[in-house]
Amino acid sequence: PVRICHSHSTSWRGRASRLAGMQLFVFRRLITANATALCACGKEAGRFLFGKEKDVHLLPNGIDxxxxxxxxxxxxxxxxxxxxxxxxxxxxxxxxxxxxxxxxxxxxxxxxxxxxxxxxxxxxxxxxxxxxxxxxxxxxxxxxxxxxxxxxxxxxxxxxxxxxxxxxxxxxxxxxxxxxxxxxxxxxxxxxxxxxxxxxxxxxxxxxxxxxxxxxxxxxxxxxxxxxxxxxxxxxxxxxRRLGYDAGENAGAVMKLYNMNWKKEQ
CATH class of the missing domain: 3.40.50.2000 (Glycogen Phosphorylase B;)
Incomplete structure (x- = not known):
């Protein structure tokens, strides 16, 4: 019931080409049609894969x-x-x-x-x-x-x-x-x-x-x-921590997106 697409990059295959552009266009359409939520590790990653910032959840890559x-x-x-x-x-x-x-x-x-x-x-x-x-x-x-x-x-x-x-x-x-x-x-x-x-x-x-x-x-x-x-x-x-890189807090955000209960261990 929940299908999340998470963008982690700002480029497709490292170089611009007609084929890469066509593939990206197709993937964007498939993602938009099938994902129930869009996530990205940063604003640029969200713009690249989804072509927009609106309705994209920012989930920085958390660490301990x-x-x-x-x-x-x-x-x-x-x-x-x-x-x-x-x-x-x-x-x-x-x-x-x-x-x-x-x-x-x-x-x-x-x-x-x-x-x-x-x-x-x-x-x-x-x-x-x-x-x-x-x-x-x-x-x-x-x-x-x-x-x-x-x-x-x-x-x-x-x-x-x-x-x-x-x-x-x-x-x-x-x-x-x-x-x-x-x-x-x-x-x-x-x-x-x-x-x-x-x-x-x-x-x-x-x-x-x-x-x-x-x-x-x-x-x-x-x-x-x-x-x-x-x-x-x-x-x-x-x-x-303030910038959102705390892994524990990020885990809670992911679980919330999946509609699952989460309680961070103290």
Whole structure:
């Protein structure tokens, strides 16, 4: 009796084409005719898939704010577990190895920073169809000792505590959960302008850049982000809760849409 369609992206197949446009048109008609409720992780995601904002329920991707706001018990131990070297700038990214995540840009950025004499380690968490290609590219760029492909990460909250900067050069995104998690952990983020502005919680932790900017601009932004002052944990948690990123509260909203009773555990 309840059929909900939830939009999580702002682009269809990453590029405009007549075929993609026709498919999107058909999907919109099918969704409108069959869904009893429309949801989106952000306003832009709602406009993209449904072609409107009206009657679209905004349900941000909720996370466990307590888990990510808490400090890591032993950061150095977490670094050793993942093979992260001491004394280097640690840049991280979490995401599937697919075209839209733009891992090639990350590797070329790391190569540029290495050429400039910046000691860094790039940590890439995740898996996907392009992982082998990216591993080969890292070797070709001479980054064997500077990039760690750590695969699927089961404890993202601990990994984030080991990072100096989170970098996300995506070609397009809806409202990425990992970016919310990074901000919840107090990690400064340098992201592409292909990611919706809604993803910035206004904590001063996010810097957006165009992918057309040269690597040097991105490198400078990463270095500045690593040195910038960070907001305190209480402010981060309260801001994200107010913006709707509390998983417990979001669960209640989803259950309400499905006409089910919900009582958040205390």
């Amino acid at each position: 704010l307590d888990l990510f706001a808490g400090g890591c018990a032993d950061t150095e131990a977490e670094k050793r577990k993942r093979g992260i070297s001491d004394g280097r700038l640690v840049i991280g990214h979490i995401g599937r190895f697919t075209e839209e995540k733009n891992h090639e840009f990350l590797l070329r950025l790391a190569a540029d920073m290495k050429e400039r004499g910046i000691g860094l380690q790039l940590i890439l968490a995740g898996d996907g169809p392009l992982r082998t290609d990216m591993e080969n590219l890292a070797a070709k760029l001479g980054l064997d000792d500077d990039v760690r492909f750590i695969g699927i990460e089961d404890h993202v909250h601990d990994l984030l505590k080991t990072l100096d900067v989170f970098v996300m050069p995506s070609l397009y995104e809806g409202l990425p959960v990992t970016l919310v998690e990074a901000q919840a952990s107090g990690v400064p983020c340098v992201i592409s302008d292909g990611i919706t502005e809604e993803a910035d919680a206004g904590l001063g932790l996010v810097k957006r850049l165009s992918l057309k900017e040269p690597p040097g601009q991105w490198a400078s932004a990463v270095l500045r982000a690593a040195e910038a002052a960070k907001p305190d944990g209480a402010r981060i948690k309260e801001t994200l």
